[in-house]
Amino acid sequence: MGKRVEDAFFKKVTAAKTDFPVGVEALYEAAQKKFEKNPFGYIYSGASGEETLRNNRRAFERWAIVPRFLTDVSEVDTSVTLFDKTYATPILFAPVGMQKLAHEEAELATSRAAAKFGIPFIQSTVSSYSIESIREATTDSPKWFQLYWSTVDEELPKSMVQRAERAGYEAIVLTIDTVRIGWRETDLRNQFSPLKGGLGKANYVEDPVFQRSLRDDSEEALIDALVQHVHHPTLGWEQIEKLQSWTDLPIVLKGILHPEDAKEAVARGIDGIVVSNHGGRQLDGVIASLDALPAVAEAVAGRIPVLFDSGVRSGVDVVKALALGADAVCVGRPYIYALGIDGERGVTTWVEHLLEEVTASIALAGANSVKQVRKLTLVENK
Numbered sequence: 001m002g003k004r005v006e007d008a009f010f011k012k013v014t015a016a017k018t019d020f021p022v023g024v025e026a027l028y029e030a031a032q033k034k035f036e037k038n039p040f041g042y043i044y045s046g047a048s049g050e051e052t053l054r055n056n057r058r059a060f061e062r063w064a065i066v067p068r069f070l071t072d073v074s075e076v077d078t079s080v081t082l083f084d085k086t087y088a089t090p091i092l093f094a095p096v097g098m099q100k101l102a103h104e105e106a107e108l109a110t111s112r113a114a115a116k117f118g119i120p121f122i123q124s125t126v127s128s129y130s131i132e133s134i135r136e137a138t139t140d141s142p143k144w145f146q147l148y149w150s151t152v153d154e155e156l157p158k159s160m161v162q163r164a165e166r167a168g169y170e171a172i173v174l175t176i177d178t179v180r181i182g183w184r185e186t187d188l189r190n191q192f193s194p195l196k197g198g199l200g201k202a203n204y205v206e207d208p209v210f211q212r213s214l215r216d217d218s219e220e221a222l223i224d225a226l227v228q229h230v231h232h233p234t235l236g237w238e239q240i241e242k243l244q245s246w247t248d249l250p251i252v253l254k255g256i257l258h259p260e261d262a263k264e265a266v267a268r269g270i271d272g273i274v275v276s277n278h279g280g281r282q283l284d285g286v287i288a289s290l291d292a293l294p295a296v297a298e299a300v301a302g303r304i305p306v307l308f309d310s311g312v313r314s315g316v317d318v319v320k321a322l323a324l325g326a327d328a329v330c331v332g333r334p335y336i337y338a339l340g341i342d343g344e345r346g347v348t349t350w351v352e353h354l355l356e357e358v359t360a361s362i363a364l365a366g367a368n369s370v371k372q373v374r375k376l377t378l379v380e381n382k
């Protein structure tokens with residue numbers, strides 16, 4: 001008897017019809033119908049003329065996998081090890097703030113869905129639910145905390161890091177590409193700020209250090225204080241050294257695009273990096289994240305994990321990013337669209353599709369593990 005081949009595709013095409021959209025375009029269209037116009041604009045759009053947003057996708061289309069055949073792919077190991085922990089898949093949920101824009105249950109729903117698959121959930125500083133409430137919703141699942149530095153009062157990031165540590169979070173992801181917010185023309189046209197209505201405040205209002213920066217208890221004072229704390233134009237290596245002294249958790253820098261910044265991060269004892277252009281939402285005209293990846297991975301030369309995000313929409317994209325040097329891949333907007341379409345159930349179904357496509361793509365490329373994917377040949381389309 002040979003090994004039994006688990007082919008999720010045939011199970012799916014013969015199963016009862018799912019009403020969940022299949023594929024990136026259907027997902028986007030369903031989300032557009034379901035969301036209100038302004039929140040949707042905030043989520044999907046990029047900065048300025050959206051050149052980088054478009055190039056993030058074009059970069060994926062430029063690369064082609066050259067598969068190998070006649071290898072045993074009956075079993076595919078999708079696990080990866082990051083900071084001495086093994087995760088079942090090479091996927092992480094990127095930090096996305098203010099998820100109540102998409103659904104009332106927001107991060108409670110997305111973190112629960114991630115937990116079902118052992119996917120690390122990276123919680124944003126500006127999340128709709130606090131560190132403590134998300135910990136309560138998903139006690140045993142892997143969670144990382146994304147940090148926005150505060151230049152106004154450095155006791156605030158220190159306090160948040162300590163809260164994340166106490167709640168059992170496994171890593172701190174410091175975002176370095178948001179010294180200020182990008183020029184987001186869709187929001188300007190819509191006159192839309194997600195901070196209005198109190199979105200993004202949960203971690204702040206529960207923090208005693210933040211409380212002391214409020215001039216009064218009006219909503220205006222709250223929003224002013226949030227904006228002041230989120231921006232961090234003076235963030236530099238000196239502050240990162242402070243962060244290193246506050247915690248023993250692995251520190252990951254999110255937003256690296258230049259190989260020299262990656263080398264500097266390694267030299268300064270940083271534990272990991274995320275190659276990212278923030279999904280094209282910060283400086284428009286910057287290099288597509290996938291185009292930055294090979295040179296950054298070469299500069300790091302396996303000394304620390306290199307994570308990747310910006311533009312990942314499918315299992316094939318995951319394989320391409322891994323083959324071009326990523327150790328693991330974060331996805332952003334798609335899981336938020338799934339959240340808006342059908343809450344926790346929507347995110348769960350979307351992840352099922354993604355993971356099945358990842359496994360099928362790895363096997364069809366002729367690999368049977370993430371380690372082997374990293375040795376695949378990719379060429380640039382003519």
Ligand SMILES: Cc1cc2nc3c(=O)[nH]c(=O)nc-3n(C[C@H](O)[C@H](O)[C@H](O)COP(=O)(O)O)c2cc1C
Nearest residue numbers: 043094095096097124175278279310311331332333
């Ligand atoms: C609505 C929205 C909110 C985001 N909020 C944050 C955030 O709070 N912190 C952060 O580091 N990145 C944030 N990001 C950026 C994501 O972490 C990630 O870099 C980006 O979405 C990846 O690109 P993709 O959406 O093309 O997958 C946000 C992205 C979106 C779409």
Ligand SMILES: CCCCCCC(=O)C(=O)O
Nearest residue numbers: 097126181226227230281
């Ligand atoms: C002043 C609040 C800004 C939150 C920024 C969230 C984010 O990173 C994004 O891309 O949007």
